[in-house]
Amino acid sequence: MIEVTDLVKVYQTKKGEVTGVDHVSLTVNKGEIFGIVGYSGAGKSSLLRCLNLLEAPTSGEIKIDGVSLTALGKKELRTARQKIGMIFQHFYLVSSKTVFENVAFALKAAYKSKTEIDTRVTDLLEMVGLSDKRDVYPSQLSGGQKQRVGIARALANNPSVLLCDEATSALDPSTTKSILSLLKKINQELGLTIVLITHEMEVVKEICDRMAVMQDGRIVEEGPVYDLFANPANELTKEFINTILQFDLPDHLLTSSKGKIVKIHFRGAIAEESVISDALQKFQVKGNILHGKIEYIKETPLGIFIMELTGDMAEVEKAIQYITSRTESLEVIRDAA
Numbered sequence: 001m002i003e004v005t006d007l008v009k010v011y012q013t014k015k016g017e018v019t020g021v022d023h024v025s026l027t028v029n030k031g032e033i034f035g036i037v038g039y040s041g042a043g044k045s046s047l048l049r050c051l052n053l054l055e056a057p058t059s060g061e062i063k064i065d066g067v068s069l070t071a072l073g074k075k076e077l078r079t080a081r082q083k084i085g086m087i088f089q090h091f092y093l094v095s096s097k098t099v100f101e102n103v104a105f106a107l108k109a110a111y112k113s114k115t116e117i118d119t120r121v122t123d124l125l126e127m128v129g130l131s132d133k134r135d136v137y138p139s140q141l142s143g144g145q146k147q148r149v150g151i152a153r154a155l156a157n158n159p160s161v162l163l164c165d166e167a168t169s170a171l172d173p174s175t176t177k178s179i180l181s182l183l184k185k186i187n188q189e190l191g192l193t194i195v196l197i198t199h200e201m202e203v204v205k206e207i208c209d210r211m212a213v214m215q216d217g218r219i220v221e222e223g224p225v226y227d228l229f230a231n232p233a234n235e236l237t238k239e240f241i242n243t244i245l246q247f248d249l250p251d252h253l254l255t256s257s258k259g260k261i262v263k264i265h266f267r268g269a270i271a272e273e274s275v276i277s278d279a280l281q282k283f284q285v286k287g288n289i290l291h292g293k294i295e296y297i298k299e300t301p302l303g304i305f306i307m308e309l310t311g312d313m314a315e316v317e318k319a320i321q322y323i324t325s326r327t328e329s330l331e332v333i334r335d336a337a
């Protein structure tokens with residue numbers, strides 16, 4: 001479990017102070033996959049680097065599994081850090097060392113015996129699907145394979161937390177999927193807590209349980225990924241969600257509409273569809289479906305309907321209230337009235 005309390009990171013630069021992290025408090029539960037999203041400069045890397053004290057926080061507290069990292073001396077911090085693995089966008093493998101040696105490096109640093117190292121690296125390479133590459137050099141590996149080595153190295157000392165810094169941003173979509181499945185597998189099999197930072201909502205949608213959205217060093221919204229997809233409150237969260245759930249309706253549909261165009265989110269695939277037909281029967285309203293789709297957020301379906309509601313405006317309002325109270329969310333995206 002990770003507990004961050006009132007964390008601040010201020011950089012001193014020639015041009016003055018720059019705030020990377022601005023009073024962030026956050027809890028990541030044990031065994032959870034937690035995603036932090038935000039545009040470039042939002043403070044994601046600063047926050048992630050503070051989590052294992054690669055970057056010294058200006059103020060605030062970081063606790064991992066109940067141990068306050070910010071209170072530790074140098075030696076204790078080195079031991080505590082072994083419980084935190086980290087993988088990077090650009091892998092950072094040592095090019096003059098083989099795959100085996102790259103993974104063994106972390107174990108040598110922890111003073112493990114040769115036999116222990118051999119057994120552990122063999123197991124790790126099997127876990128990440130690279131047993132046949134143990135004696136090759138990083139230059140002979142694809143990007144996805146390099147990241148697998150990075151993951152094996154990060155897991156070498158049995159960490160309880162894995163920090164992922166844009167771990168799939170340099171990979172193509174299908175390699176990204178295979179790395180995400182590997183992360184999901186190790187999360188489930190080892191009960192590892194994973195914190196990842198990314199600007200790709202696909203990554204969050206695929207594997208995260210909860211997420212936070214960062215802007216200007218602060219967390220502007222946080223919650224279960226499904227809830228944020230279904231009902232985002234913050235404008236920036238909406239912008240990120242729309243990179244996946246955006247439907248570009250033709251302009252003429254929007255401009256010629258004489259009623260209200262609403263976007264309805266409902267949990268499950270078809271269970272709540274009858275809510276819409278019930279609403280149309282109950283009230284003097286016509287409904288015209290413009291778009292319908294089901295997205296899977298970490299395997300849970302989220303139904304999305306875009307429809308035009310026309311008729312007496314008071315009746316349209318009643319229908320909207322009826323649907324809103326029985327679905328995940330309803331947003332009016334155009335109001336011609």
Ligand SMILES: Nc1ncnc2c1ncn2[C@@H]1O[C@H](COP(=O)(O)OP(=O)(O)OP(=O)(O)O)[C@@H](O)[C@H]1O
Nearest residue numbers: 011013018019020039040041042043044045046047
């Ligand atoms: N070492 C540093 N020295 C000075 N300022 C820094 C340093 N690292 C980050 N910053 C500043 O802190 C703020 C947050 O940067 P950070 O890299 O954490 O954001 P980010 O969301 O991870 O963006 P990116 O994805 O581009 O790395 C930015 O204004 C950045 O310029």
